[in-house]
Structure formats: C-alpha cells, structure tokens
Amino acid sequence: xxxxxxxxxxxxxxxxxxxxxxxxxxxxxxxxxxxxxxxxxxxxxxxxxxxxxxxxxxxxxxxxxxxxxxxxxxxxxxxxxxxxxxxxxxxxxxxxxxxxxxxxxxxxxxxxxxxxxxxxxxxxxxxxxxxxxxxxxxxxxxxxxxxxxxxxxxxxxxxxxxxxxxxxxxxxxxxxxxxxxxxxxxxxxxxxxxxxxxxxxxxxxxxxxxxxxxxxxxxxxxxx
Amino acid sequence: xxxxxxxxxxxxxxxxxxxxxxxxxxxxxxxxxxxxxxxxxxxxxxxxxxxxxxxxxxxxxxxxxxxxxxxxxxxxxxxxxxxxxxxxxxxxxxxxxxxxxxxxxxxxxxxxxxxxxxxxxxxxxxxxxxxxxxxxxxxxxxxxxxxxxxxxxxxxxxxxxxxxxxxxxxxxxxxxxxxxxxxxxxxxxxxxxxxxxxxxxxxxxxxxxxxxxxxxxxxxxxxx
DNA sequence: TGCTACTTTAAACAACTGTTTAAAGTAGTA
DNA sequence: TACTACTTTAAACAGTTGTTTAAAGTAGCA
Numbered sequence: 001x002x003x004x005x006x007x008x009x010x011x012x013x014x015x016x017x018x019x020x021x022x023x024x025x026x027x028x029x030x031x032x033x034x035x036x037x038x039x040x041x042x043x044x045x046x047x048x049x050x051x052x053x054x055x056x057x058x059x060x061x062x063x064x065x066x067x068x069x070x071x072x073x074x075x076x077x078x079x080x081x082x083x084x085x086x087x088x089x090x091x092x093x094x095x096x097x098x099x100x101x102x103x104x105x106x107x108x109x110x111x112x113x114x115x116x117x118x119x120x121x122x123x124x125x126x127x128x129x130x131x132x133x134x135x136x137x138x139x140x141x142x143x144x145x146x147x148x149x150x151x152x153x154x155x156x157x158x159x160x161x162x163x164x165x166x167x168x169x170x171x172x173x174x175x176x177x178x179x180x181x182x183x184x185x186x187x188x189x190x191x192x193x194x195x196x197x198x199x200x201x202x203x204x205x206x207x208x209x210x211x212x213x214x215x216x217x218x219x220x221x222x223x224x
Numbered sequence: 225x226x227x228x229x230x231x232x233x234x235x236x237x238x239x240x241x242x243x244x245x246x247x248x249x250x251x252x253x254x255x256x257x258x259x260x261x262x263x264x265x266x267x268x269x270x271x272x273x274x275x276x277x278x279x280x281x282x283x284x285x286x287x288x289x290x291x292x293x294x295x296x297x298x299x300x301x302x303x304x305x306x307x308x309x310x311x312x313x314x315x316x317x318x319x320x321x322x323x324x325x326x327x328x329x330x331x332x333x334x335x336x337x338x339x340x341x342x343x344x345x346x347x348x349x350x351x352x353x354x355x356x357x358x359x360x361x362x363x364x365x366x367x368x369x370x371x372x373x374x375x376x377x378x379x380x381x382x383x384x385x386x387x388x389x390x391x392x393x394x395x396x397x398x399x400x401x402x403x404x405x406x407x408x409x410x411x412x413x414x415x416x417x418x419x420x421x422x423x424x425x426x427x428x429x430x431x432x433x434x435x436x437x438x439x440x441x442x443x444x445x446x447x448x
Numbered sequence: 449t450g451c452t453a454c455t456t457t458a459a460a461c462a463a464c465t466g467t468t469t470a471a472a473g474t475a476g477t478a
Numbered sequence: 479t480a481c482t483a484c485t486t487t488a489a490a491c492a493g494t495t496g497t498t499t500a501a502a503g504t505a506g507c508a
Contacts, residue, residue, distance in 0.1 A: 170390020
C-alpha cells in the first residue's frame with residue numbers, strides 16, 4: 001500500500017492532477033455548491049466516478065483543492081519571511097507585509113482565488129479547513145509584526161491583521177472595485193492594486209488611534 | 225393593479241414579510257445555492273409555491289432579500305452623512321468612516337451578513353445587484369472623503385475605499401478572527417471590533433506611502 | 449499464461465432542485 | 479347569492495445532485 005514503486009502508476013497521478021486543476025478552477029470561480037462533480041469531471045476530461053474514487057467525496061476534493069493551493073503559497077510566505085529575517089538586520093513593516101500579501105507569484109491567479117473562496121463558504125465547510133492550514137503561517141507573521149510594532153497591543157494587532165486579510169481577500173475577489181461612476185471600469189494600474197493594498201494596510205497597522213469607539217460615537221451622535 | 229385598498233390583503237403582506245425574514249436568515253447564513261426554496265418555506269412556515277407566487281423566482285427572492293436589508297442601511301448611512309455635513313463645519317475623517325461602517329444599528333445582525341453574502345456570490349448573481357444598490361451611497365461617501373483627504377489622488381482613494389469595504393465585510397463575516405493560539409476564541413471587546421476597524425481604516429485612508437510597489441519589490445527581492 | 453492490484457467505465461441509485469399546475473379557499477362587492 | 483380578484487394548497491414536473499455498483503480494462507510479476 002505504501003510501496004510507491006508498485007502502486008500509483010503514471011496514469012493515476014496524471015488523472016489526479018487533472019482533477020485537481022479542474023476543481024481549483026471551478027471551485028474558485030463558482031464556489032462549492034455550484035461547481036458540480038460532473039462539471040469538474042468534464043473540465044478535467046475524466047470519468048465522473050474517478051472523482052469519488054480518488055478523493056472520496058466532494059468535500060474531500062474541495063479540501064484537497066484548497067490545500068493544493070494554500071500549502072505552496074504559505075510555504076513561499078514563510079520562505080520570504082525567513083529570508084528577510086536572516087538577511088536584514090531590521091526588516092521594515094512594509095517588507096513583512098509584502099512577504100505576506102504578494103502571493104500572486106506562486107501558481108496562477110486561480111490559486112489565490114481558491115483560498116479567498118474558502119474564506120466565504122459556510123462555516124461548516126471552511127472553519128476546520130482554514131484553521132489547520134493557516135495557523136502556523138499567521139503565528140509566524142504575527143510574531144514578526146509584533147517586533148516592528150511593539151507599541152501596538154497584542155489583541156489590537158491581531159485584529160488589524162484580520163483586517164489586512166479582509167482587504168487582501170477583497171482585492172483578490174474583485175479585479176476592480178465597484179465602479180463609482182458610469183464610465184466603465186477603472187484602471188488598476190501596475191501590480192493589480194497590490195501596491196495600493198500595501199500602502200493601505202501599512203497605514204492601518206501603524207494607526208495610532210486608541211480612543212475607544214464607543215466614546216467617540218456617543219460624542220458624535222450627541223451633535224445632532 | 226395599483227389600487228392598494230383592494231389588492232394586497234393583510235395576510236398576503238404578512239406572508240411576504242415572513243418569507244423575506246426567513247430568506248434573509250438562510251441566505252445570509254448559507255449562501256444562495258445551499259439555501260433551498262423548501263428550507264426557506266419551512267422556516268417561514270408557508271407553502272413552498274408561495275415563494276414563486278410572491279417573488280417570481282429564487283434569484284428574484286435573493287435580490288429582494290438583499291434590497292430589504294441594503295436599502296435601509298444605505299439610507300441610514302446617507303442620513304448620518306447629511307446630518308454630519310449640515311451640523312459640523314468640518315467633519316473629520318473618523319466621523320465619515322463611522323457613518324459608513326457603523327451599520328449594525330439598522331435591522332439585526334443578519335442584515336449586514338446578508339449584504340456581505342452578496343459580495344461573495346458569483347459575479348453573475350452579485351454584480352448587477354451590487355452596482356445598482358451601492359453606487360449612489362459610494363459616490364456620496366467618496367465625495368465626502370475627498371474633501372477631508374485632498375492630498376490623496378482620486379484613483380488611490382477609490383482603491384482605499386475598496387479596501388475599507390473588504391475589511392468591513394471580513395469583520396462582518398467572522399465574529400472573531402482565525403484564532404492564532406490554541407486557547408479558544410479571543411475576546412473582541414466592546415462594539416464587536418468596530419472601534420478597531422475604524423482605527424485601522426482611518427490609518428489606511430491617511431497612509432502617506434506613494435512609492436510604487438513594483439520598485440520596492442524589486443529592491444526587496446534583490447536583497448536575497 | 450495466469451494472477452494480482454489498480455484504474456477506468458457506463459449505468460444506475462435515491463434524494464433533492466426550482467418551478468408549475470389545477471384545484472380549493474378566502475374575502476370583499478354588486 | 480353570485481361574482482370577482484386574490485391567495486393558498488398539495489401534487490406533480492423535469493432536471494440535477496453526489497455517490498455507488500458491477501463489469502471491463504490495464505499493467506507488472508510469477
């Protein structure tokens with residue numbers, strides 16, 4: 001069973017790769033429910049039953065598709081952070097953010113869209129998958145961020161990291177923002193808006209505000 | 225047909241309200257596809273055929289559910305902004321952001337989750353619905369933001385507004401961030417993290433960085 | 449060649465999907 | 479009471495869903 005020279009012929013591996021490529025494309029574009037097994041099988045050019053034969057169930061296939069994209073992306077993130085910390089005396093906040101956010105270089109555009117998709121599936125599907133896949137990476141970056149932002153409280157930093165992820169996922173989800181004017185789509189410039197994203201989240205992570213929102217809101221509402 | 229005293233008895237209106245309440249709850253929690261018409265009908269306590277009778281199709285019901293939540297929320301946003309601009313000589317960036325972000329006071333928690341859900345459905349479903357419902361509100365706030373942030377270029381500001389929306393949706397989607405440590409969920413403090421969100425996006429909107437990302441990345445990558 | 453383990457196939461399964469239909473029910477009007 | 483317009487109901491429609499099954503196919507080994 002574990003003898004790799006006898007089991008797993010070349011055809012089987014190729015089949016599994018074809019299935020994964022097709023499912024990543026369809027899951028990332030349509031989401032879990034609308035991407036049917038038959039659609040995936042057709043796009044992969046394989047028999048329908050092979051999906052269940054090789055991956056067990058649709059949910060397993062979804063998780064496998066996610067890990068197929070998330071693992072190399074997170075590995076690259078860690079690699080960039082390692083490289084940064086071993087080569088530079090004092091990594092800047094910007095450099096750390098870039099190492100986390102610039103995931104487009106790994107795989108194709110569908111890979112990051114696949115990850116973004118998992119974040120918005122219903123909790124039963126996404127929660128267990130996400131926590132296992134991302135905790136180590138998030139922990140590493142949190143530590144790195146704490147070093148360059150010692151003045152930010154730990155809980156505040158975690159939330160700001162959370163917002164960073166939200167901005168990034170939103171950028172991945174939409175190739176362009178909801179258009180504000182009538183005349184078509186805006187030009188996103190170079191890097192698909194990544195440079196603007198970095199500026200934004202660096203500003204957010206560094207934000208100084210510490211007044212509790214509730215006080216300000218009360219004060220503001222009393223104006224009227 | 226437009227005679228309101230004859231058509232639309234009380235029972236019919238009640239039925240439609242029950243259907244809308246149930247569909248908002250199920251659509252917001254499960255998304256479009258997994259929330260079946262039968263599930264919605266059961267939760268509303270009405271006959272299955274009434275959903276199509278009153279709303280035409282599932283997609284129409286989805287759109288109606290969205291508008292049921294989005295319209296009052298956007299109205300409240302505009303109202304707060306109007307109030308702000310007519311009562312205060314120079315509204316601060318923080319006040320404008322709060323007027324946009326503090327949507328929890330309208331309806332219940334499902335309302336904002338319903339809106340967040342539409343943003344992550346597939347493009348065919350969400351794109352036309354979103355643009356029509358949000359363009360006026362986004363335009364108004366964009367103008368208000370431009371006034372307090374004259375130093376930020378228009379396109380940059382639009383993108384930063386885009387990231388603001390992403391952070392907000394992410395906060396709505398997750399009641400708590402992916403936990404970074406083993407010991408359960410973090411405490412989100414008062415206002416469900418809204419105060420932290422405001423600090424973060426205000427910092428991001430004010431961010432000074434204007435160096436193009438591509439240059440920095442090249443420089444950074446050459447370090448290794 | 450016969451044997452074994454693995455892979456692929458077409459067909460079928462039961463359950464569920466959104467939607468429609470025709471009939472029954474309801475209430476106000478003439 | 480008969481008439482009208484509107485609402486509700488149970489049942490059925492045709493199509494799709496994920497998954498399973500039994501048979502056929504394939505390749506390496508004795």
